[in-house]
Amino acid sequence: MSRRKYPAACDVCGARAVRLSSAPLQREFREGTFAVEGFEYERCDACGEGFIDAAQMDPIQRAGVEAARAGLGRLSSSEIREMRLAIGITQTVLESQLGVSAGTVGRWERGGELQTRIADNFMRLLFAHPELVTEAMGAMARDSRGPYRPRSR
Numbered sequence: 562m563s564r565r566k567y568p569a570a571c572d573v574c575g576a577r578a579v580r581l582s583s584a585p586l587q588r589e590f591r592e593g594t595f596a597v598e599g600f601e602y603e604r605c606d607a608c609g610e611g612f613i614d615a616a617q618m619d620p621i622q623r624a625g626v627e628a629a630r631a632g633l634g635r636l637s638s639s640e641i642r643e644m645r646l647a648i649g650i651t652q653t654v655l656e657s658q659l660g661v662s663a664g665t666v667g668r669w670e671r672g673g674e675l676q677t678r679i680a681d682n683f684m685r686l687l688f689a690h691p692e693l694v695t696e697a698m699g700a701m702a703r704d705s706r707g708p709y710r711p712r713s714r
């Protein structure tokens with residue numbers, strides 16, 4: 562983080578009131594707002610605006626996702642990864658089971674994105690009952706033959 566003279570001028574309100582702060586950051590998700598601690602950033606005492614370095618955005622996002630998961634009772638990044646590996650399926654298979662787009666499970670496992678409640682519930686079900694994975698795969702294979710194809714006879 563760039564070190565400069567404090568208090569510095571605020572780009573938002575113009576007051577010379579920007580100082581380094583380690584006050585909790587509020588991270589907003591659709592399901593609620595969660596506090597993230599342990600980051601130092603510039604903050605304006607006059608208007609309350611926080612200024613976060615680009616390099617801190619990813620770590621703060623991941624910390625926010627973990628705080629939200631803890632607050633909402635959802636699986637953590639390492640739980641998702643460990644439980645997925647324990648039932649022996651790839652990220653791609655889990656994505657097809659849940660009906661989420663490619664790369665989503667990777668983002669959950671890196672902590673960059675919060676899984677929805679329905680995805681969390683469905684993952685817990687699959688991890689507890691891995692036999693459902695193969696049943697669902699069988700259903701998808703039947704679907705891919707196409708229910709709407711005209712009969713050949």
Ligand SMILES: [Zn+2]
Pocket residue numbers: 571572573574575576605606607608609610
């Ligand atoms: Zn300000």
